[in-house]
Amino acid sequence: MESQSGVEGVDDNAEIDDRALTVEDDLIKRLKRIDRVVKSVVECDEDLFYVRLRGGKPTLGSLRLGKALISVLVVGEYEYSYYFPLHNVSPYADLLFRCVERLEDPFLPYMINNLLAHEIGRAVCFLNELVDDIKSEAHSTKFKKTIRRFDKAARKRSKSLSQYVEALFNKHSRLLVVRVDLSYRSEYFQTEELREKVKQVKNDWSKMQRDLYQGIPVPGMLGFACKLEYGHLKGFHFHLLVFYDGAKYRKDIVLAKLIGKHWAEVITNGRGTYYNCNKNKGKYRRLGIGVINHFDSEKVSNLKGYVSEYLVKVDYxxxxxxxxxxxFFRGNMPKMKSLRRGRPRGSFKTTSNI
Structure with missing residues (x-):
């Protein structure tokens, strides 16, 4: 019986994957909240913190946005360093973490609910200074260039892959699109220095790319797009799209399995595993893999605007x-032959048993 990974006899560590999604997705959600709060702080013109008297005693008063800022301050960057040791975080989160480090008392956010009366005034001063520092940094030329660089990179990569898909459809009326997620067994990342592992992972990908070009394990690859990612529990993994001529092949699930098995058994010599996305394509609301005809506007749109966008997105x-x-890796743009007028683009008979 084939396991979830698509490799016979290999458990894709479903329990580990579930924990990875739970922990890492939660951290990503927190980063998104930090982003929203910091952007709001930058746009706010009021002091977020003030001294408030309650029962004749000074207490910390704050606007609603001030309370939100305090809630994200206690997140800290240490947990991110643990779960994402080879990463930078989003620009606004990074800005916040740097500004907190410059506080005279960087532990203030953690003690905010236990301040003594004589400490309130000093805390209000520090917190408002932090807000001013965040605004100053966000309005700096350097930070604005960082944001523009992210936007430009995202647009450039998206346009490049969209043109790539269009060029493939211009040469082939029907594409067979395979998506396979290539990864490693969990224990592979628990023994050696991660920075050394990057070299091995890149070397494995180079071998995989070479074999795909040489028609191993499936002849006739038209093109590919691939994205490398890392997660604390999932380790290094690739999201791979491979394009074949839909007039020659029709069994996308079989092709995905062949590619995955080649990665797991040949390229990584048993260290790897994979997930056959085509086998479960019925679960996708916006299907953009499998056999796609050039005239199927919905699937083509999903391939270019949903499946491809996931690969090309800059990791914000x-x-x-x-x-x-x-x-991010992508095949060479196909060379275009002169287009003959009246070229038929109807359905074709397949010429392969797969």
């Missing part, structure tokens, strides 16, 4: 450090 929330090198 957590992204691998520059020292890890390239994380």
């Amino acid at each position: 929330w957590v992204r691998l450090l520059p020292e890890c090198g390239r994380v």
Whole structure:
């Protein structure tokens, strides 16, 4: 019986994957909240904190946004460093963490609910200074350039892959699109230095890419797009799209399995595992894999606007450090032959048993 990973006899560590999703998705949600709060702080013109008298005693008063800021201050960057050791966090979260480090008392956010009366005034001063520091940093030329760089990179990569898919459809009326998630067994990341592992992971991908070009394990690859990611519990993994001629192949699940098994058994020599996305494509609300005809506008749109966008997106929330090198790979743009007028683009008979 085939396991969830798509590899016979290999458990894709479903329990570990579930924990990975739970912990890491929770951290991503927190980063998104930090982003929203910091952006609101930057746009606010009021003092967020003030001294309030309650029963004749000074207490910490704050606007609603001030309370939200305090709630994200206690998140801290240490947990992110643990779960994402090879990453930078989103620009606004990074800005907040840097500004907190510059506080005269960086532990103030953790003691905010236990301040003594004589400490309230000093705390209000420090917190409002923190807000001013956040605003000053966010309005700096350097920070604005960082945000523009993220936006530009996202647009450039998205446009590149969209043009790539269009070029493939211009040469082939029907594409067979395979998506396979390539990963490693969990124990592989518990023994050696992660920075050394990056070299091995990149080397494995180079071998995989070479074999795909050479028609191993499936002849006739038209193109590919691939994204490298890392998660604390899932480790390094690739999201891979491979394109074949839909006039020659029709069994996308079989092709995905062949590619996955080649990764797990040949490229990684048993260290790897995989997930056959095509086998479970019925679960996708916006299907953009499998056999896609050029005239199926919905599937083509899903491929270009949903499946591809997931691969090309710049990792805004957590992204691998520059020292890890390239994380996105794409095949060469197909050479276009002169287009003959009246070229038929109807259905074709398949010429392969797979």
